[in-house]
């Protein structure tokens with residue numbers, strides 16, 4: 325029954341009503357971008373979940389590998405001064 | 421459940437000392453509730469078990485459209501028809517979310533379709549029962565979706581990221597399914613004596629198959645123990661079945677309907693309902709392919725796939741033509 329080439333996989337991103345960035349919601353198979361958007365409408369926005377759809381061929385996404393997690397993200401751990409809570413502001417100044 | 425009696429390929433549970441360093445690190449992450457993501461290292465048995473479980477779950481959603489689809493053209497009102505259409509369309513969506521989750525484990529969609537269409541794949545026993553009257557549509561939403569929710573809510577916390585995320589989406593949509601079913605039952609139960617009898621008849625026929633959905637007791641199953649250790653199964657079958665009975669009996673009473681179980685009674689000491697023995701012989705017959713509708717379900721499934729072939733081919737030809745044009749223009 326599998327006498328055909330499988331349709332490419334598309335990753336689907338939806339922007340919700342409230343001005344937030346597009347968010348990854350899932351994926352689907354479609355022969356081309358146009359059909360991918362049409363299918364994404366039916367699969368991922370049946371309840372007004374979005375006002376805009378992006379689809380990207382999964383094979384076009386470059387991803388960091390799980391093995392790189394340490395070298396990529398550990399350096400941020402030691403930089404606590406990047407967070408506002410690092411600084412103590414006198415209470416009498418009020419909100420800052 | 422939508423995935424019943426999933427084998428893990430293990431014959432006993434490994435102790436921590438027996439595990440390789442990789443396996444131990446993997447188990448520690450699961451114990452710490454850290455999600456496992458697609459490209460990360462995982463034991464082969466975990467991967468294979470998940471493919472089996474998620475694909476069975478997906479196949480159930482897809483086949484599950486048939487018993488309800490049977491009534492779309494005969495729904496009693498336009499509103500009921502629109503609701504049923506939306507519900508069945510959701511189930512198609514659930515199947516698609518789950519196939520995608522399974523594919524992240526390295527199985528292809530074509531392989532999954534082939535397993536389903538060839539009859540090799542399993543799906544939930546419940547969808548091999550016929551929908552004889554409109555009341556069955558009420559009973560399915562109320563009982564079958566109700567039972568599915570019992571199982572799917574805890575699975576939102578399962579250890580595999582893509583499966584957990586699919587479950588979260590699905591659970592958001594399920595409560596509409598159960599409520600629309602109960603709404604149908606309420607309408608019938610408050611209707612003419614004939615309508616109420618129809619509701620009772622549907623409950624009579626769907627009650628036991630719904631209890632079977634949870635699968636036989638797995639208190640002594642090494643597969644369940646392993647799946648629980650991996651956190652791809654959260655509760656035991658008996659636990660969920662008891663929860664389902666406790667939740668559903670008062671709902672049946674509210675409808676003025678009788679649960680078809682002479683042994684059913686409240687046990688104040690346990691704080692639970694006691695209920696009669698499930699006919700597991702029937703269950704094993706249904707999963708062996710001998711339920712009332714197994715052959716029909718598969719035939720319908722293959723027919724839909726075959727009749728859609730020209731659409732898929734046309735879409736592919738069109739995509740190829742457009743791509744070739746774009747390439748010619750760029751050259």
Ligand SMILES: [Fe+2]
Nearest residue numbers: 481510511514
């Ligand atoms: Fe579903």
Ligand SMILES: [Fe+2]
Nearest residue numbers: 511565594597
């Ligand atoms: Fe459902």
